[in-house]
Amino acid sequence: MPGRYFMNLRYRHKYYADHEGDELSSEGAVRAHALSTAKDLIRFHRTDIVRDWFDCTLEVTNEAGKIVATVPFGDVVAEL
Numbered sequence: 077m078p079g080r081y082f083m084n085l086r087y088r089h090k091y092y093a094d095h096e097g098d099e100l101s102s103e104g105a106v107r108a109h110a111l112s113t114a115k116d117l118i119r120f121h122r123t124d125i126v127r128d129w130f131d132c133t134l135e136v137t138n139e140a141g142k143i144v145a146t147v148p149f150g151d152v153v154a155e156l
């Protein structure tokens with residue numbers, strides 16, 4: 077179902093909400109977009125807040141706030 081989906085980051089006990097979201101064509105596109113987002117974060121973002129990207133998970137929610145997918149960053153390795 078087309079709509080706005082939010083790639084919320086969970087790192088250990090911390091939660092970082094995505095307040096902008098992304099327009100995606102279907103719930104089927106959610107996992108691919110989440111994996112792409114995780115890859116970009118791992119490759120291009122260095123931060124003191126997250127020490128180990130592979131200890132992170134994207135909790136993807138729809139506009140209603142319902143979790144529609146949970147994507148561990150370790151899944152990026154499985155996709156290579």
